[in-house]
Amino acid sequence: MPLYLDNFNLDGRTALVTGASRGIGAATARALDAAGARVALVARKSDELAKVALELRHEPVVLAADLQEPAAPADVARRALDALDGVDILVNNAAVAARLATVSTDMATIDRILAVNVRAPLLLVAALVPSMCERRRGSIINLSSGSALIGTPKRAAYAASKGAIDAATRSLAMELGPFGIRVNSVAPGVIDTAMWASNKKVPGVPQAIEALTPLRRWGQPEDVADVIVFLASDASRFVTGETISADGGMVHALDLYGGPV
DSSP states (O other), X not given: OOGGGGGGOOTTOEEEEESTTSHHXXXXXXXXXXXXXXXXXXXSOHHHHHHHHTTOSSOOEEEEOOTTSTTXXXXXXXXXXXXXXXXXXXXXXXXXXXXXXGGGOOHHHHHHHHIIIIIHHHHHHHHHHHHHHHHTOEEEEEEOXXXXXXXXXXXXHHHHHHHHHHHHHHHHHHHHXXXXXXXXXXXXXXXXXXXXXXXXXXXXHHXXXXXXXXXXXXXXXXXXXXXXXXXXXXXXXXXXXXXXXXXXXXXXXXXXXXXXX
């Protein structure tokens, strides 16, 4: 095996992945585990997490929690630190999405989106950073969205939350870099998950998505998970403060040609 592949090896490292019961989160847990990391899985339903954990090899930890609750991030961090004896990699994947016209958006919806998509990641970072600082290493990967990079209709609240995550990523990278901690975001495009299941059934939508994607296919959760493993590993050791699109080129195509997703 070429020596450069050692940079992708995560043997002996620990990771915490939120929203790990399905989709991108579950794929990320599997990919980190395959690279050698021991993974703590976070989501609301312990039974769904347990199914993902059965696929992992390195003594996974199941941490059921609702990150919408104000005290949940600190509690999750405490339990993860106890179980893993420190966390090297944090993947803030859990998110709430809503496709609503602005006139239909209410305060409860906005509060829920911001609580899960912005408040919870920031509180998890705050709780885990001291452990990373002690180790003088760490990789924090936040899940952004193409909606944060270009205008997408009926997603103002969601786009605002992901734009906030990208801004926080840049600020955290500047603050934590001197401690050996890197912070980056990954912005998926249209990924074939449950979030898109209903829209995919609408006649013409699958073809429209493919036409707007230069690679001419829908993304798979593993397409995003592999980028996250790269950012978690030493292969990206000089990369921080970046938002990397994993969207088959869709953001650039929409920016050039326009058109809603």
